[in-house]
Amino acid sequence: MSGTSHHDHDHDHDHDHGHDHGHDRDQAHPGHAKDEKVHGYYQLLGLALKELLIEKGVITAAEVRAAIEARDAITPSLGGKVVVRAWTDAAYKARLLADAHSAILELGIDMGPTELIVAENTPAVHNVIVCTLCSCYPRNLLGLPPSWYKDRDYRSRVVREPRAVLKEFGTELPDDIDVRVHDSTADLRYLVLPMRPQGTETMSEAQLADIVTRDCMIGVTVPKAP
């Protein structure tokens, strides 16, 4: 398991003034972390690098801002759109499982050069994704990974004792289900296609989208009928 390369992103930002320290900026910058402070050398260093790169014209404040906004615009609802489409359109689901990269492009989601495999949960198989080496994640579908996805505890343990880890997320799987753990790389990402729960047959696509959470597309939980 495990691949080699990691990360890809693209964004920019903005805000070359001490955006992380404090008190007086709430009105000037509504919507930004209100209590955020600089803690420690590395945070200062990050701000120093940003200011220097802007001063030297390597990046601009506008690019930084645009990059953050672009990233903020990607939420798990994008992945949810893919899942709901697969739940409601068997032909689409077949295309998604055969060639996920092309199938999500049909919905306007571009993985760029990165490969994507959609792993389908069935009554016999439950899938869960991880990046043991770092933090590779289907960002184009789900946005930034949750903090636990990048933490040592999840990365270390989910490949060895996935059932125990899933239990910590409140997910208990029957013993006769195979659990498959997919270790992501920079070049290959995974998305879990959860099973459509019983009792959702009459739900609209919008209602279905509400039960498809980020965590069930990572595979640490399963969707539940409301």
Add this chain to the structure above:
Amino acid sequence: MRGTHDLGGLPAGPVETVPHEATFWEKQIDAIHGLLGDSKRRITVRDENRLYIESLGDDVYNTLAYYERWTAAICRQLVDKGILTQDEIDAKVAELRARGVGADDPDDRDGAACKP
């Protein structure tokens, strides 16, 4: 030899299943990282960036938070590639401190991790 970053299968504690939301500072580092590697700049390369993070050493890797590791790795690359000098960076950090950024931090560290 197992690298510091190669965590799969090692013993560890319970997963903190309630995530913290990305802070604005974290988003800025994420954004800078993306910009430096984009098609306009191509200053950093994805795999190379990873190598820098994986080369921070056990102590640093295990002490710093995720985006702090990124920051240290970006810093080293920018110096190694001649985009910035260590003197410029030190001066800018001092300037930020003089402006009061981080001045009230009780948990300051010396930043040895990103010094060559």
